[in-house]
Amino acid sequence: MHSQTRGIRLTDTDTPGLSEYEILKRTFDAIEDPIFYLAPDSTILHANPASATLLNKALEEIIGSRCYQIVHHTPANIRGCPFIKAKKTKKRESYTINLGSHWYQVAIDPVLGDDGELIGAVHILTNIDSIKKIHELRAVLGAIIETTPDPIISETPDGNVLSWNRGAEETLGYTAEEMTGESIERIIPERLRQQHLETLAKIRRGERVERIETCRIRKDGEEIELSLSLSPILDERGITTGVAVIMHDLTEIRTAERALLAYITEAALRLKNPVEIIAHSIEEITDLHMKGEIDDEELHTSLIIQVRHIEKVVENIRELQQSIVLELDEIPESYRKFLMEEE
Amino acid sequence: MGTIEAEEAGIYLYISDPARLKQTNLEIVTNLIKKEYDCIIVTTNIPSSLLAKLYTKNEIPMDRIHFIDTITKYSLGTIPALIPNTTFTSNPGNLTELGIAISEALKKRKGDTALIFDSISTLLIYLSSPNISKFIHFITNKIRLLDIRAVYLSAEKGLDPLLFTQISSIVDEIVEQKE
Numbered sequence: 001m002h003s004q005t006r007g008i009r010l011t012d013t014d015t016p017g018l019s020e021y022e023i024l025k026r027t028f029d030a031i032e033d034p035i036f037y038l039a040p041d042s043t044i045l046h047a048n049p050a051s052a053t054l055l056n057k058a059l060e061e062i063i064g065s066r067c068y069q070i071v072h073h074t075p076a077n078i079r080g081c082p083f084i085k086a087k088k089t090k091k092r093e094s095y096t097i098n099l100g101s102h103w104y105q106v107a108i109d110p111v112l113g114d115d116g117e118l119i120g121a122v123h124i125l126t127n128i129d130s131i132k133k134i135h136e137l138r139a140v141l142g143a144i145i146e147t148t149p150d151p152i153i154s155e156t157p158d159g160n161v162l163s164w165n166r167g168a169e170e171t172l173g174y175t176a177e178e179m180t181g182e183s184i185e186r187i188i189p190e191r192l193r194q195q196h197l198e199t200l201a202k203i204r205r206g207e208r209v210e211r212i213e214t215c216r217i218r219k220d221g222e223e224i225e226l227s228l229s230l231s232p233i234l235d236e237r238g239i240t241t242g243v244a245v246i247m248h249d250l251t252e253i254r255t256a257e258r259a260l261l262a263y264i265t266e267a268a269l270r271l272k273n274p275v276e277i278i279a280h281s282i283e284e285i286t287d288l289h290m291k292g293e294i295d296d297e298e299l300h301t302s303l304i305i306q307v308r309h310i311e312k313v314v315e316n317i318r319e320l321q322q323s324i325v326l327e328l329d330e331i332p333e334s335y336r337k338f339l340m341e342e343e
Numbered sequence: 344m345g346t347i348e349a350e351e352a353g354i355y356l357y358i359s360d361p362a363r364l365k366q367t368n369l370e371i372v373t374n375l376i377k378k379e380y381d382c383i384i385v386t387t388n389i390p391s392s393l394l395a396k397l398y399t400k401n402e403i404p405m406d407r408i409h410f411i412d413t414i415t416k417y418s419l420g421t422i423p424a425l426i427p428n429t430t431f432t433s434n435p436g437n438l439t440e441l442g443i444a445i446s447e448a449l450k451k452r453k454g455d456t457a458l459i460f461d462s463i464s465t466l467l468i469y470l471s472s473p474n475i476s477k478f479i480h481f482i483t484n485k486i487r488l489l490d491i492r493a494v495y496l497s498a499e500k501g502l503d504p505l506l507f508t509q510i511s512s513i514v515d516e517i518v519e520q521k522e
Binding site: 265266268270273274276277280281283284293294298301302304305307308309312313316 | 361362364365388389390392393396400414415417418419462464465467468469498500503504
């Protein structure tokens with residue numbers, strides 16, 4: 001190896017017992033990443049033991065073979081081969097490749113002769129399975145974030161928008177372009193801004209923030225009810241570098257709750273209270289009759305009045321059922337059927 | 344009953360225990376009669392014949408009472424013959440007929456008069472809250488112009504919160520009748 005590699009001249013050293021060549025050879029062999037040294041015609045001149053493990057072949061079988069034959073199993077250099085590129089650029093070229101069940105980042109560093117011409121290239125393969133998995137996971141998470149109908153926003157610790165998903169665009173009306181880099185206060189009603197600042201301060205201090213139900217302003221000015229889940233975005237040192245906000249639009253839930261409340265109130269008025277009045281009236285009438293204060297005919301008249309009340313109450317309940325079936329889209333089909341059968 | 348004893352004309356909402364509605368009616372009428380008021384009683388639950396008997400028993404002079412009975416004709420299909428000072432309407436839910444009956448009764452008043460409406464909560468069996476609210480507004484305005492008294496009776500918890508708020512805003516006072 002008496003050639004120049006990136007300006008380093010390899011010479012014998014004074015290392016007792018081992019020549020510089022031997023040290024470099026042993027270093028080459030000790031590296032756990034597969035390394036190949038290729039001649040300009042793609043012949044593998046050197047390969048370390050990790051290469052043999054990677055290709056599941058003996059070093060003797062690898063050395064002397066053409067890279068494309070033994071690695072890619074093709075009769076010629078693959079299309080877009082980075083080694084071909086490196087021959088032209090004389091700079092590092094890299095690409096990712098799947099070998100077996102693993103992903104590798106391949107870096108090709110050209111080795112130049114004294115005249116600056118390429119005399120070979122070092123190929124270093126780095127296993128990037130973990131990075132690839134992280135990227136894949138990030139891609140999946142990114143897709144989830146992007147496709148979920150819930151608004152998901154990230155902010156700087158002081159409240160400037162870093163990201164704004166499609167759910168946020170649809171729910172709040174602003175595009176990601178309009179909001180990225182802007183203060184989140186743009187969508188917070190003035191009366192709630194202090195509350196938001198306090199929440200951000202809590203997150204910066206590392207305190208847990210419970211899910212909160214609050215209001216935000218849409219681009220069209222309409223105020224909507226949302227539940228917010230805020231959590232810190234931590235860097236490798238555990239420092240808060242941002243805040244992730246997941247929102248859930250409560251408009252539909254609130255509408256259903258209000259409809260339910262209206263129904264319960266209406267049912268109470270149309271059923272419970274009238275029945276209570278009727279019950280008391282009947283009690284009173286029978287009591288008066290027993291005391292002889294009203295005669296049989298009066299008792300009869302009074303009871304008929306209460307029967308009419310009851311008939312009207314039943315009619316009211318039927319009308320209420322009908323209005324539910326016809327007007328409320330939110331009720332489950334099984335209940336709708338039940339109410340219709342009851343009619 | 345202190346509120347009813349007040350000298351000036353006023354409009355009241357009486358909230359009564361459902362079991363005491365009839366007794367409350369009797370107490371209000373007795374008190375007003377003592378104060379020399381003629382009473383127009385709108386009844387939606389107790390037939391006027393029965394109320395008349397109750398008043399007579401309690402020595403209330405019946406020539407000072409005018410009934411607007413919304414329930415007897417509706418329930419029985421007919422009305423008793425020869426009932427003095429009583430207007431029968433066909434249905435508690437017919438507010439036009441009821442409005443006319445009240446107007447006619449008010450025209451006939453001679454001296455100080457009070458209108459007693461017994462009860463709004465029973466009327467809720469026949470009408471929606473918004474319709475009752477509009478009707479109460481209409482009657483109250485009429486009463487204020489004529490400078491007479493009115494008492495709206497209701498069973499406790501017999502009004503939904505919105506109707507209660509609306510009626511509360513137009514009456515002079517709310518009286519909660521306790522046992």
